[in-house]
Amino acid sequence: DADVTQTPRNRITKTGKRIMLECSQTKGHDRMYWYRQDPGLGLRLIYYSFDVKDINKGEISDGYSVSRQAQAKFSLSLESAIPNQTALYFCATSDSLAGGGGTDTQYFGPGTRLTVL
Amino acid sequence: QKEVEQDPGPLSVPEGAIVSLNCTYSNSAFQYFMWYRQYSRKGPELLMYTYSSGNKEDGRFTAQVDKSSKYISLFIRDSQPSDSATYLCAMSAADYKLSFGAGTTVTVRA
Numbered sequence: 672d673a674d675v676t677q678t679p680r681n682r683i684t685k686t687g688k689r690i691m692l693e694c695s696q697t698k699g700h701d702r703m704y705w706y707r708q709d710p711g712l713g714l715r716l717i718y719y720s721f722d723v724k725d726i727n728k729g730e731i732s733d734g735y736s737v738s739r740q741a742q743a744k745f746s747l748s749l750e751s752a753i754p755n756q757t758a759l760y761f762c763a764t765s766d767s768l769a770g771g772g773g774t775d776t777q778y779f780g781p782g783t784r785l786t787v788l
Numbered sequence: 789q790k791e792v793e794q795d796p797g798p799l800s801v802p803e804g805a806i807v808s809l810n811c812t813y814s815n816s817a818f819q820y821f822m823w824y825r826q827y828s829r830k831g832p833e834l835l836m837y838t839y840s841s842g843n844k845e846d847g848r849f850t851a852q853v854d855k856s857s858k859y860i861s862l863f864i865r866d867s868q869p870s871d872s873a874t875y876l877c878a879m880s881a882a883d884y885k886l887s888f889g890a891g892t893t894v895t896v897r898a
Contacts, residue, residue, distance in 0.1 A: 675831070702884070711796060713876060713890040714832070721884075729885070761831055765884070775884060779831030 674698045675780035677762050683786045690749040692783050694762030703745040704763040720745060752787040759784050791815050794877055794889025802897050807864040811877035811889045818879040821853050823862045826874045867896045
């Protein structure tokens with residue numbers, strides 16, 4: 672986990688506020704991902720980026736935006752937070768050169784617990 | 789219907805028991821299958837990785853994939869209290885995106 676850091680670790684905010692979650696990695700990986708985890712639903716992909724100039728929507732991108740500021744940094748923003756965005760958010764990274772084709776191992780950060788009141 | 793189905797449990801077993809976990813899926817394009825382990829207040833970490841059908845063993849852990857039935861399993865032999873965690877199955881086609889199950893919470897009682 673130390674190779675992938677997320678800030679803040681916990682955040683409580685109010686409906687309508689803008690929130691940014693930050694992810695940094697020292698693994699040198701080119702691919703980065705944002706997921707949310709909800710009880711009974713598992714991990715769902717919000718956005719992913721295969722390099723600095725490549726940003727792609729995942730299955731639940733509505734209400735979220737991202738910025739890939741550098742290879743090592745990938746931020747997730749909630750422009751106007753709503754209560755159903757209360758969840759555990761994870762950043763992950765992977766190395767396209769390590770997978771050997773087909774898929775690559777994703778390494779997860781420790782998560783950010785977000786509560787929207 | 790979810791693309792990946794996993795019984796959330798919870799599952800409670802005595803120390804030394806065999807833990808059996810499984811997932812079913814609907815997307816026939818999946819060919820890479822993984823099991824992640826997530827301890828409380830931590831991020832998931834990769835436990836087992838299997839390509840296509842077959843078995844893979846790593847110490848006390850065995851992963852099985854049956855693509856004809858769209859069914860994958862993870863077995864933990866001689867379970868220990870340190871195995872208490874949430875286990876998530878994950879799978880991927882050749883597009884590098886993972887689809888996760890909901891996770892099964894396992895408690896191994898000393």
